Amino acid sequence: MVTEARLLGEAEMDALALGAWILGTGGGGGGDPYYKLWNVKLLCREGRSVRLIDPETLADDALVAIVSTMGAPLVAQERLPDCHHALRPVRAMEAHLGRRFDAVMSMEIGGGNGLQPMMVAALTGYPAVDADGMGRAYPELQMTSFAVAGLPAGPFALSDIRDNDVVITNVVDTDWVERIARRITTEVGSTAAICMAPRTGAEVKRHGIPHTTSQALRLGQAVQHARREHRDPIAAILEAGDGRKLFTGKVVDVERRTSEGFLRGRARIEGLAADAGREFTVLFQNEFFLGRLGERPVVMTPDLICVVDAVSGDGIGTEAIRYGQRISVLALPGPEVFRSAAGLAVVGPRAFGVDLDYVSVFEATAP
Amino acid sequence: MKRIGIDVGGTNTDAVLVEDGAVLSAVKSPTTADVTDGIRRALAALREAAGPGLGETAAVMIGTTHFVNAVVQRRELNAAAALRICLPASATLPPMVDWPPDLAALAEGGRYLVAGGIEYDGRALAPLDERAIAEAGRAMRAAGVGAAAVTSVFSPLDTGCETRAAEILRDVHPDLHLTLSSRLGRIGLLERENAALLNASLMSLSHRTIAAFEAAIADSGLDAPLFITQNDGTIVDAATARDQPVMSFASGPTNSMRGAALLAGVPDAMVVDVGGTSSDVGCLQAGYPREANNVVTIGGVRTLFRMPDLLSIGLGGGTRVATDPLVVGPDSVGHRLREDALVFGGGQLTMTDVAVAAGRAEIGDAARLADVDATDVAAALARAHAMLFEAVDRMKTDAAPLPLLAVGGGAMLVPDTLPGVSEVVRVPHHAVANAVGAAMSQISGEVDRIFRGLSHEDRLAEAERQARARAIDAGADPDSLSVVDVENLPLAYLPGNAVRTRLRVVGDVAALTARR
Structure with missing residues (x-):
């Protein structure tokens, strides 16, 4: 179904940030959406807004900028996100291509990156496409629907906040983009704005993950609404996201370590109320990727595993989860494209070092 | 060696004289609108209780919520300029961007962004723009702004840019009171800057107040230096304290927790301070409160600096109880407990009434509770215990049982046993635990x-x-x-x-x- 274009203002941006944080599944590109949200709020207060369009309304030959940030969330807490910086790699790419983009969209809707195209769209007036390449957050650039489809990975543009722009004109595949761009990002201070390989309207319609921006908006608005009405925000998330509550309990143990630049670890949760006497474990690599009830794996990537405060419904990040928290583990359906053989090769359990065949929690018998 | 500890709370000013960990005298007097007046009275009362021995006092330690109250109540704040050393980064989110407008209007004293700062690995983000810093200083002087906060990118890792900026600013504006963010805060530019700006906006009040405290001590005939207690349960001398008022924001609950640990002689424990409206739960490690490592909102402003990790729940002696259906809190009769509670002849069932009906306390007139149903009393008490259990359990960092120190006027609501708690310790002198915590800092x-x-x-x-x-x-x-x-x-x-x-x-x- 094609949805009508809608204008997003400050109120919608608050909801979008809340929903994007939930879809961040514990990590979420660019860290906490708070600073990007404030960038967008200030632009809205200047009288700007963002037109959100359905991907199906794109012309086949339209050119879409896929934007994101790359780097360490901690650095973004000191070098605050800047809307003009977000635009820089888009302009660098346009200079390289010798033409303007027609629209902008997010590489990943989860976390702060869900607001990246909103900064660019508010500044340029380009419409934002209601779609992204992940439907959530994943730790690496090659974990996108466009990479799974085997679309060309270049050209690729990256901007430092100083006057350093890099365009990789040709590159073998997204794995190489990840390797090269990660090095450059480190050199410029571990934070950079990026514009991925441009996509045509036809490619976005065929390979993009549709309606993820409006999904984040819907989740955020559902939580806001439930809070205003003093209703259960978790029930609101499940209803708005077609999700399933897997477990409610108390975090009793958290293990964390870094390797290869990733934050890896697990959290053990002891059941409360209906789950009393049972134990659940969530494993993470920046984001949550596997959940086990006792020893039995019950939910795994590409299904979305969202850990939220059992009362407020606020998303809890893998850097913030700690002993004593009362949490609920929710699953939301993962994008179709990642459930294919090619998708599972990139983001299935084995891509996170777990030797398991993917079974969707929504297809398995209830735990 | 004798020390005096004074805690200036919202309701009472408590003072104790301690020697080698033992409480010699303790007095309570009402906090006055002029907080210094309350301190004079407390010292006079202490002299009456302790006699001439008070003259041997080696130091006076004061804990005060005066400065945080000024922020929350939006009073006595001065304009503060913001100098942020960050360009070319962080330009679109200016200082005070996320402040409540009423507070920003009171405290805003010019915002200046200049080039400089460092990367996470110590390299320069950009060369420090010394000329722009001097220009900013001259503009502050021309505008008559007497306080400024200086915040540089990654200054907690290397304070060089902020200290150099301070030298330049003092050159062009010698009367400027400076707050360097690196002296206060953590990684997180906006939140650290917010803390530094709140601090700078309290400079006039802080200098006035600390001078008045010193005068009150001298007027009381004591020849003892003044120390001010900090958020982390430690103290700084008066000269340092007046330049960092934000560091005293949470000293009330901190002193209470520290005092509980010292009075009970238990350094590693959970603490619950049950007041009239709410209970604060914290965790003591080696006698000090565990610190929060997350954003703390003060007066509507996001900050990130040294604060104790506390969990507040809406349970206290004045908490309202409804019985059909059972609802415990979160609202409270507040300081109208002595008018509104059933045991004092009022018409509202409170947790104090529940405690009296259950035989856990002797307060007021128990005969007035004849109509209160015993099943309701048991259910309300069970609910309160469940709330306390969950709060204590949330604040623990692992599953091993720890002692729980119970302090505060509503401590009778804490049960004698709780899961995950090795023993519940009722602390002697718990009513003045905060002043004892201050004295022993x-x-x-x-x-x-x-x-x-x-x-x-x-x-x-x-x-x-x-x-x-x-x-x-x-x-x-x-x-x-x-x-x-x-x-x-x-x-x-x-x-x-x-x-x-x-x-x-x-x-x-x-x-x-x-x-x-």
Whole structure:
């Protein structure tokens, strides 16, 4: 179904940030959406807004900028996100291509990156496409629907906040983009704005993950609404996201370590109320990727595993989860494209070092 | 060696005279609109209770919520300029961007962004723009702004840019009171800057108040230096304190927790302070409150600096209880307990009434509870116990049982046993635990930074070396220093085995150990 274009203002941006944080599944590109949200709020207060369009309304030959940030969330807490910086790699790419983009969209809707195209769209007036390449957050650039489809990975543009722009004109595949761009990002201070390989309207319609921006908006608005009405925000998330509550309990143990630049670890949760006497474990690599009830794996990537405060419904990040928290583990359906053989090769359990065949929690018998 | 501890709370000003950990005298007097007046009265009452022995007092330690109240109530704030050293980064989110407009209107004194700052690995983000800093200083002077906060990118890792900026500003505006963000805060530019700006906006009030405290001590005939208690349960001398009022924001609950640990003689424990409206739950490690490592909102402003990790729940002696259906709180009769509670002849069932009906307290007239149903009493008490259990359990860092210290006017609501608690300790003198905590305070030093390419042992050794140097600089006796808090946080997407380590050492006040 094609949805009508809608204008997003400050109120919608608050909801979008809340929903994007939930879809961040514990990590979420660019860290906490708070600073990007404030960038967008200030632009809205200047009288700007963002037109959100359905991907199906794109012309086949339209050119879409896929934007994101790359780097360490901690650095973004000191070098605050800047809307003009977000635009820089888009302009660098346009200079390289010798033409303007027609629209902008997010590489990943989860976390702060869900607001990246909103900064660019508010500044340029380009419409934002209601779609992204992940439907959530994943730790690496090659974990996108466009990479799974085997679309060309270049050209690729990256901007430092100083006057350093890099365009990789040709590159073998997204794995190489990840390797090269990660090095450059480190050199410029571990934070950079990026514009991925441009996509045509036809490619976005065929390979993009549709309606993820409006999904984040819907989740955020559902939580806001439930809070205003003093209703259960978790029930609101499940209803708005077609999700399933897997477990409610108390975090009793958290293990964390870094390797290869990733934050890896697990959290053990002891059941409360209906789950009393049972134990659940969530494993993470920046984001949550596997959940086990006792020893039995019950939910795994590409299904979305969202850990939220059992009362407020606020998303809890893998850097913030700690002993004593009362949490609920929710699953939301993962994008179709990642459930294919090619998708599972990139983001299935084995891509996170777990030797398991993917079974969707929504297809398995209830735990 | 005798010390006086004074806690200036919202309702009462408590004062104690202690010697070698023993409480010699304790007095309570009402807090007055002029807080100094309350201190004079407390000292006079203490002199009456303690007699001439008061003259041997070696130091007066004061804990006050005066400054945080000024922020929350939007009063007596001065305009503060913001100098942020960040360009070309962080330009679109200016200082005070996320402040409530009413507070920003009171405290805003010009916003200046200049080039400089460093990267997480110590390289320069951009060359420091000294000319722009001097221009900003001249503009502040021309505008008649007497206080400024200086915040530089990654200054917790290297304070160089902020200290150089301070030199330049003092050159062009010698009367400017400066707050350097690196003296206060953590990694998180906006939140650290917010804390520094709140601090700068309290400069006039802080200088006035500390001078008035000193005058009150001198007028009381005491020849003793003044120390002010800090958020982390330690103290600084008066000259340092007046330049960092934000560091006293949470000293009330901190002193209460510290005092409980000292009075009970239990350094590692959970503490619950049950007041009239709410209960604060915290965790003591080596006698000090665990610190919060997250954003704390004060008066509507997001901040990130040294604050105790506290969980407040809506349960206290004045908490309203409804019975059909059972609802316990979160609203409270507040300071109208002595008018509204059933045992005082009022018409509202409160948790104090529940405690009296259950035989856990003797307050007011128990005969007035004849109509209260015993099943309702048991259910309300069970609900309160469940709330306390959950709060205590949330604040623990692991599953091992710990003692629970119960303090505050509503401590009778704490049950004698709780799951995960090895024993519930009723603390003697608990009504003045906060003043005792103030009197027994020590001095600390803390580091919070990213270390790269070091082994775990080398990293901890380096962090401890830096923390000790800071504590000694602040006036601690080097021989008495010990580590009270260590936290390691591995970081994603940073090369070279980057780990953020926060480490704190605490020791005795060198000036006082020398006088012993």
